[in-house]
Amino acid sequence: MADTVLYDVTDGLATVTLNRPDAMNAMNTEAKVLLRDILQEAAADRAVRAVLLTATGRAFCVGQDLKEHIGLLAEDRATGTGGTMNTVRDHYNPIVTALTEMPKPVVAGVNGVAAGAGAGFALAADYRVVADSASFNTSFAGVALTADSGMSWTLPRLIGHGRATDLLLFPRSVSAQEAYDLGIANKVVPADTLADEAAAIARRLAEGPTAAYAAIKESLAFGAGHSLAETLGKEDELQVRAGASEDHHIAVEAFVKKEKPTFLGR
Numbered sequence: 001m002a003d004t005v006l007y008d009v010t011d012g013l014a015t016v017t018l019n020r021p022d023a024m025n026a027m028n029t030e031a032k033v034l035l036r037d038i039l040q041e042a043a044a045d046r047a048v049r050a051v052l053l054t055a056t057g058r059a060f061c062v063g064q065d066l067k068e069h070i071g072l073l074a075e076d077r078a079t080g081t082g083g084t085m086n087t088v089r090d091h092y093n094p095i096v097t098a099l100t101e102m103p104k105p106v107v108a109g110v111n112g113v114a115a116g117a118g119a120g121f122a123l124a125a126d127y128r129v130v131a132d133s134a135s136f137n138t139s140f141a142g143v144a145l146t147a148d149s150g151m152s153w154t155l156p157r158l159i160g161h162g163r164a165t166d167l168l169l170f171p172r173s174v175s176a177q178e179a180y181d182l183g184i185a186n187k188v189v190p191a192d193t194l195a196d197e198a199a200a201i202a203r204r205l206a207e208g209p210t211a212a213y214a215a216i217k218e219s220l221a222f223g224a225g226h227s228l229a230e231t232l233g234k235e236d237e238l239q240v241r242a243g244a245s246e247d248h249h250i251a252v253e254a255f256v257k258k259e260k261p262t263f264l265g266r
Contacts, residue, residue, distance in 0.1 A: 063116020
């Protein structure tokens with residue numbers, strides 16, 4: 001496995017680490033393919049009960065590797081093809097789908113700047129722990145592109161349509177504190193504690209009721225695009241499923257005994 005994206009599974013926690021620090025974790029083709037495949041592997045692995053997405057160096061991810069991108073655009077012009085922009089369909093869409101539809105919680109440990117697709121990856125996670133020195137930038141309009149990596153779906157759901165429009169039309173650096181105030185960051189921590197704090201939250205989720213977490217993710221996604229009546233029906237369906245899980249029975253028995261439950265993730 002190449003080292004542009006690192007992958008480790010320990011005690012139910014899958015840690016996925018973007019690892020191109022010299023390039024501020026910009027996404028070249030190799031990194032995009034590897035991240036896509038790793039996330040899909042984590043989603044399918046029943047031993048994985050939570051995912052931590054983080055990065056090495058001073059950036060979380062600055063999005064598309066523009067040095068590679070400009071060369072690919074030149075090839076498109078020379079050959080009369082337009083295959084370069086297929087990266088949205090081939091890479092970014094599957095990455096964001098894997099994150100948002102992952103049947104287990106995903107924590108983003110945002111250690112530095114998250115821009116463009118990098119911001120999109122962070123927004124696709126379920127919980128964002130952000131270093132106080134980190135920042136977010138939509139970036140797309142600055143290079144004459146539209147939003148991708150799910151940002152036109154995730155950003156307005158987090159901060160509202162008006163604010164999302166503002167940040168997409170007028171890209172700028174959003175500090176960690178402003179990101180928290182807007183609702184982008186769930187927790188802001190000192191930069192030197194980011195790795196430990198994000199891992200601790202992810203480990204806590206990895207020890208939790210995995211099937212219930214999956215149902216919570218599914219219900220939130222469903223409710224975002226359906227009526228109250230339809231959402232109530234979905235909640236009924238999902239609650240029946242959750243109520244049949246081993247973890248629910250373990251939790252009820254532990255509650256009656258006034259003990260802390262030990263969840264099995266099923």
